[in-house]
Amino acid sequence: MTSPILSLTDATLSLEGNAGLVQILHGISLDVHRGETVGLVGPSGSGKSSLLMLMGGLERATSGKVMALDHDLSAMNEDQLARLRRDNFGIVFQSFHLIPTMTAIENVATPLELANQPDARKRAAQELEAVGLGARAGHYPSQLSGGEQQRVALARAAAPRPAIILADEPTGNLDSSTGAAIIDLLFNLRDRHDATLVLVTHDPELAARCDRVIALRDGRIEAPA
């Protein structure tokens, strides 16, 4: 069997809070294999998003080991992590996190421009077309609805053709019909790029669409569902 694309070994995460050090994740060990779709579920505060952030190198494990694409994330500096994400990750957030000063197409083109892709704008336009927003390319985020903003975020995540897609409650801020459309887009995107998808969600139906579901409680893996 091939080595896992994402692998965590006894990973912990502690963060400084107002009341002192808070232990967010305790001894997490798990492997995610290439092409797999994994749903992370659990109640609020259980550490789902934090775990996703660890996988994307957006947060550093306090102890333990986090491997992605055979890279030890804890041994990499911020810029090395940034380059790794640029070339291999597509990340989608609940709050979209589009750059407010850039238009939709500029937002989508940004990761491609970072990778010095010569046809960044053209590819960005294609990705926007793919999510049905070709006509809104010149609009700023503030001029788009929540669903439209999330579609831009999906297009941006898809643009670099990532090996791994991390999605943090991508429908959390959307109504159910818009959310359903976004999920369809997300799974299409995964299929198109044959990417690995790790998805944080509260929605059991959505979780059910994944190959595997991991439940968290109080920062620990409760049991594979």
Next chain:
Amino acid sequence: MSLGVAAKLARRELRGGLRGFRIFLACVILGVAAIAAVGTIRESIKAGLVSQGAALLGGDAELELTYRFATRAERDWIDENALRSSEVADFRSLAVNPEGARELTQVKAVDGAYPLVGAVELLPEMPLEVALAGSDGLPGAVMHALLIQRLDLAIGDRFRLGTQEFRLMAELVGEPDQSRAGFGLGPRTIVATTALEKSGLLTPGSLFKTKYRLDLPDGTDLTAAEENAKVGLAGSGFRWLDARNGTPRVAQFVERLGAFLVLVGLSGLAVGGVGISSALRSYLAGKTRVIATLRTLGADQRTIFLTYFIQVGVLALVGIALGIALGVGVPIALAPIFADSLPVPAVFAPYPGPMAEAALYSTLSVLIFTLWPLARARDVRAAALFRDAVSGSSRWPGWPYLLATALLIAALLGAAILFSGNLRLTLWTAGGIAGALTALAAAAWLVQRAAHMIRPRLRRRPALSWALAAIGGPGTTAGPVMLSLGLGLSVLAAVGQIDGNLRRAIAADLPERAPSYFFVDMQKDQMPGFLERLENDPAVSRIDSAPMLRGIISRINDRPATEVAPGHWVVEGDRAISYADTLPARTRLTAGTWWGEDYTGTPQLSFAAEEAEEIGLELGDLITLNILGRDITAPITSFREVDFSTAGMGFVMLMNPSALAGAPHSFIATVYAGEAAEAAILNDINDRFPNVTAIRVRDAIAQVSELLAGLASATSWGASVTLLTGFLVLIGAAAADQRARTYEAAILKTLGATRGRILTSLVLRAAILGAAAGLVALGAGLAGGWAVSHFVMETSFAVIWPSAILIILGGALVTLLAGFGFALGPLTARPAQTLRARE
């Protein structure tokens, strides 16, 4: 109803502390403090001048005569009306040391009663009368240390004034009436008038002034005393000064400089206004959801407006109070340092005038700059809860707000005109500030548009592309950054250009065209010998000479001249007058006819054309001149072109010879010679004609340059307050922008951007805005410099490049520093935490 609710809401919001209002407060405090400080120093000096009026004047009142001593009858009037009196003669002369070295000195010849008020301080300490009595058969003199040093003299050494030898008895440390001297061309020497009898210096026709200081009985009504003198000494042509206005020129200078600096301070308030406005905008943007919630709960527009107006009002009052405390407190605290460096006395204390002035200016400015953001807050709808704050409207506020803003600007201008007392200067300054602000706003818009248009074309330069996106995209701070930094830089650039051009005109261009020496006090019988010495000198390229008298224009068409042309320099004080039978060389008549050679009829006058036009004189107007106490009335029969800019010989008034030849007078000459020959000419002429005084033009120019340097430095200090305020506003804008940049950097890191690229983008953004602000400031500064040089100074204009380049570099550097400082946060923030905070 809504006021009570608004007050309650405002109080609850202010309970949260001053967060978001720090830059607002800092801008108000700094703007108010600068104006209050200038006003306090100005009032302190004025109070000093009034309280020390008698000492500065040298008596309760003074009668000044030109080129003559008082007649017997005039002395009798003085003795009748004053308890005591003192006679002082003031003139320029050359002091010559035993080795023959010469230095120009301003001589004060005094009688035994001098000084009536205060005391002369000497080193070594001794009474003045003892010093002036001299020793070993020579009369004594005291000299300013600078002159002693220049002549390389020691106490006890001999030196010469005219043909009279003196012994230097002491160094002159302080004169009670020294600030009256104003702009003297040489350091002071004091001698006894009686010792000058054989010097040949105070002969009829020599250029000297006599001042009769009067000690009046206690309780004398000075206005009545002045009127009494006008009647009792009618026709004397005297100038009256008393303790009410003992130092009119110093007081006027302080008043004018103070007014100008307050106007420069207003530019600081304008920059502060930009900061106040953007701080309030950013504060209110953060409150959009609160306002929308209040609207959802039923608050009407008036309540919303009042809620935030009350908050702004309370904070502005706090800022104004602190600003006044700072502006008044700092000069008082630094009084000992100021007192030492000021050439005039000052009584440092809090004065209500400057406080009220600063409070009024700042209240109006705060209102002008907060009205629009408050009007926008009033328009926030409940629906804003569901929309992004960035999409806030940028349309104009309603007409009542536009009208109120226009009225407030008019009130601010009116106040500035009233306080400065100078309509033209105020309008020029206000026009300059408004012009620079408009140019900067237009440039900020252009930079934003350009950034917006160029950005899509930058495919392979992400850092530059992000920088341009931040400049040209929504929520940009390009406007406040460029306005705040640009206005301070504009004022500095204009001061640099004006100062540089003026100095160039005076220090560089003038000496090339100006004569080497002015020789004054030459007697008619000395002229042939004088001309013979110089005409045969190959180093001398040109000699101009003319008879010279001095007189005061007392009446124009039988009306007092000061009424006809109030404030014009030609009617203020005495003017040089000459006579000629033929039209002098290099002179052109612009109107009328010359009287012609050998004309001996009734007096006729030829007037300088430009000055005549300024006063409004026409051919045929009657001018009455008071020359040595005698009135001569003559019609203007011609106008001439006179160029005063070359420092050559130029007379505003020329008369026919028979009108003046009978009056005692001397001759004046200008000599144009190579610099190398100057010393030999001076020594030769002074050896042959000891009574003749030479004024070296280069020295005079150096003194004027020094005076200008002082003025430029005072103005630069005023401008630096503007720049400092601008820097504060810049920091405020950068701080307000910090959250947005940190968020942006977190997303970029998520997408794979390295810290180096993010830093490059932040620095590029700062550099582009700084360089653009610097460039516009340079343009505004050059335009301002050109306008002042062309219209006010009437000198030619050339760009002073070192100052110009320094301004652009300064602009870029300041924004770069702020850019670097504020890049640290976005660079070090963890993306996960930043993004989570936005969830």
